[in-house]
Amino acid sequence: MNATRGRNRRGEGERLREDILAAAIRLLDELGDDQALSLRAVARDIGIAATSVYIHFGDRDELVLAAMERCHDDLLSAVERAEEVSDDPVAKLRARTLLLGRWAYEHPGLYKVMHESLLNRSGTAPFREELGERTAAAIQRCMDAGxxxxxxxxxxxxxxxxxxxxxxxxxxxxxxxxxQPLEEQVERFLVKLVGIPD
Incomplete structure (x- = not known):
């Protein structure tokens, strides 16, 4: 963006926080590396002073964690929408698995940050467990339904x-x-790893 941003009116601090978060997500997707992100670059992207970022995020790691959590929450919402295609537990599991795979193609930089970054390996992102727990619950529903x-x-x-x-x-x-198409490989995973009938 690089345009100078106007001052927020009183009470619009939350809007600035959202703008900072959106810029960080955009830059992380471009960089694919949490260590390469700087608060100065985020500030420059939305046209604010670097000191304004510190009002909302104490350091880079705090901002990256918030960005990862936002991506995680957005993914959960997208998965829920994908699962609405059917009442069949297998169709729901297939839809959720394919969506998570396709998301990585659309956001390769964010995918790397969420799964391969130093911050991710530090274990300071408890929200990461929810996707796994929900996948386990989806598989359990398939098992319960025979x-x-x-x-x-x-x-x-x-x-x-x-x-x-x-x-x-x-x-x-x-x-x-x-x-081969990801859909074909995912189908083999469901058959061989989950025990869905071929």
Whole structure:
């Protein structure tokens, strides 16, 4: 953006916080590295003084964590909308898994920050567990309906997420390979890792 921003009127501080957060998310998606983000760059992007960022975020890590949490919340909302396509538990699980895989293609930089960044590895983002727990619950619903092999839903969730993350990471890092459609690979994961009938 780089345009000088006008001053917020009294009571509009929350709008500035949202603008800072949106700029950080945009820049993180471009950079793909939480360590490369600077508060000065965020301030410059929205045309404010760097000191204005500190009013809302104490340091870069606090801002990156807030950006990750916002992306996480947006992903959860998108997953919920994707699951509305059907009442069938398997269709819901398939829709959620594909959405999470496709999101990485649309936001490769954010995907790296959310899954491969130093801050992510520090374990200071408790909200990260919710996606895994919801995937486990979706698998459990398939098991309860007799549409997947009985087993430990939490373990199946971890296996499925690891497989999808691996598939997405390989595609992002080796775009030159003749990859099969992600939908086909996800279907094999559901059959082999979750026990959905082929």
């Amino acid at each position: 549409l997947a092999a009985d087993g430990d839903a939490a373990t199946a969730s971890l296996d499925l997420r690891a497989a999808v993350h691996g598939a997405v990471s390989m595609r992002l890092n080796r775009p030159d390979r003749p990859w």
